[in-house]
Amino acid sequence: MNAAAQELLGFSRREGRRLMDLWWKRMTEAAETGQPCAYVFVMAPLSELLLTFDFVINAPEITSLQTAVRGQSQAYIQLAEDYGYSPDICGYVKADVGVQLKQGEHPYGRVPRPALVVTNNVCNTYIKWAEIWEHLYGCPVFTLDLPGWRGRESLEPGTEAFQQTFENDCRYVLGQLRELIGLCEQVTGKRFDVDRFRQHLEETNRMAALYDAVCDTNRHVPAPFNAPLEGVTYQGIANLYRGTPEGTQYFQMALEEMRERARLGLAAVPDERFRLVLVGTACYSHFRRFVELFSSWGGVFVHSTYMVFAGGGFVPGFGYDLAQPLESFAEQMVRATYWGWTGAMFYQQGWLERVVRDWKVDGICFHGVKSCRTTSTGLPDVREWMRIQRNVPGLFIQSDLVDPRLWSDAQIKNRVDAFFEALAAHKLAAGR
Numbered sequence: 001m002n003a004a005a006q007e008l009l010g011f012s013r014r015e016g017r018r019l020m021d022l023w024w025k026r027m028t029e030a031a032e033t034g035q036p037c038a039y040v041f042v043m044a045p046l047s048e049l050l051l052t053f054d055f056v057i058n059a060p061e062i063t064s065l066q067t068a069v070r071g072q073s074q075a076y077i078q079l080a081e082d083y084g085y086s087p088d089i090c091g092y093v094k095a096d097v098g099v100q101l102k103q104g105e106h107p108y109g110r111v112p113r114p115a116l117v118v119t120n121n122v123c124n125t126y127i128k129w130a131e132i133w134e135h136l137y138g139c140p141v142f143t144l145d146l147p148g149w150r151g152r153e154s155l156e157p158g159t160e161a162f163q164q165t166f167e168n169d170c171r172y173v174l175g176q177l178r179e180l181i182g183l184c185e186q187v188t189g190k191r192f193d194v195d196r197f198r199q200h201l202e203e204t205n206r207m208a209a210l211y212d213a214v215c216d217t218n219r220h221v222p223a224p225f226n227a228p229l230e231g232v233t234y235q236g237i238a239n240l241y242r243g244t245p246e247g248t249q250y251f252q253m254a255l256e257e258m259r260e261r262a263r264l265g266l267a268a269v270p271d272e273r274f275r276l277v278l279v280g281t282a283c284y285s286h287f288r289r290f291v292e293l294f295s296s297w298g299g300v301f302v303h304s305t306y307m308v309f310a311g312g313g314f315v316p317g318f319g320y321d322l323a324q325p326l327e328s329f330a331e332q333m334v335r336a337t338y339w340g341w342t343g344a345m346f347y348q349q350g351w352l353e354r355v356v357r358d359w360k361v362d363g364i365c366f367h368g369v370k371s372c373r374t375t376s377t378g379l380p381d382v383r384e385w386m387r388i389q390r391n392v393p394g395l396f397i398q399s400d401l402v403d404p405r406l407w408s409d410a411q412i413k414n415r416v417d418a419f420f421e422a423l424a425a426h427k428l429a430a431g432r
């Protein structure tokens with residue numbers, strides 16, 4: 001293998017780390033200089049608009065997740081609980097409250113105070129979380145009301161009912177975006193520059209196509225990447241560098257790397273035996289262990305719902321219409337909410353069927369997160385549906401996103417081991 005090929009292999013991990021460090025450097029500098037920082041969530045990110053006003057963007061779900069990856073989430077969560085937050089509140093919220101109570105001190109740098117918070121209703125916790133920052137800092141909070149699920153019939157594309165609902169929803173969101181632009185102008189003292197906005201949208205168009213193509217490389221057997229490992233870096237970059245040339249270049253190179261890995265037959269998990277899909281998130285306080293429990297059986301996660309509903313807000317096949325940037329931005333938000341809610345967060349069976357077929361999946365792991373009812377509700381029902389209707393075996397386990405006290409190693413290991421034994425028998429019976 002020549003030097004260039006060697007350099008390419010390992011690019012996405014190496015460059016992902018560099019971009020994450022750079023983001024933390026920018027956040028820490030903003031905390032020191034007072035450059036305006038906007039807090040925004042990974043479901044319905046608004047990077048293109050916020051970058052137009054030169055906001056530094058903080059994604060608090062990512063900073064919370066990182067406290068766990070660094071093995072320090074418990075101390076932050078404890079601080080929040082000592083302050084009065086209940087043990088059953090979302091772990092991301094409590095880890096962030098701990099960081100805020102320490103004046104933004106974080107294992108990776110410093111989180112700036114918010115100059116603006118943009119929240120939304122995609123998760124009900126988002127609204128209460130934003131109220132915490134409002135209470136702590138007295139900052140302006142803008143709540144985007146994003147229309148979602150109204151029953152299957154009205155969401156069936158091609159019907160008149162769908163079209164009417166969809167157009168009304170786009171107009172409704174467009175009106176809110178115009179209000180938000182006014183607020184951004186007020187907070188930053190800058191005028192909205194539609195040409196800059198358009199440039200960011202153009203970058204997102206490229207990046208979204210590349211992100212999808214990277215996910216597609218995992219259709220290859222053996223899979224070149226593991227969704228909860230490399231995939232979580234992809235999600236991070238997709239959110240933090242959305243709409244920027246750095247983000248686009250990253251995914252361009254990551255795609256080349258994954259294609260090269262596939263061409264060379266380099267597997268994410270050596271001796272791949274079982275191809276899995278993860279519904280939900282991993283447990284980030286036991287990140288390596290979580291993955292190891294599966295990879296030790298030759299199990300690789302070829303995809304995850306988290307890569308979809310929290311993976312930068314991309315809608316498969318959608319590109320911004322640069323001639324109508326704001327209208328198109330509103331349309332994308334509506335589509336992303338429809339798609340995220342009904343395609344990946346809830347009622348995942350349609351998406352799962354497609355992934356099982358196209359990514360050649362043997363089994364599904366449903367990870368219920370005790371402090372996140374939003375993404376955990378209904379998982380056992382979907383598991384049963386996939387088992388009975390589609391003969392796809394599923395494992396249901398429970399722990400948390402970031403709270404290490406909710407990880408029970410022996411119990412989870414027992415369930416995972418039993419699942420693989422059953423899965424091996426299932427594959428044998430199916431002649432695979």
Ligand code: SF4
Nearest residue numbers: 090092123125372374
């Ligand atoms: S989706 Fe779950 S993890 Fe994310 S903010 Fe809502 S409750 Fe917390």
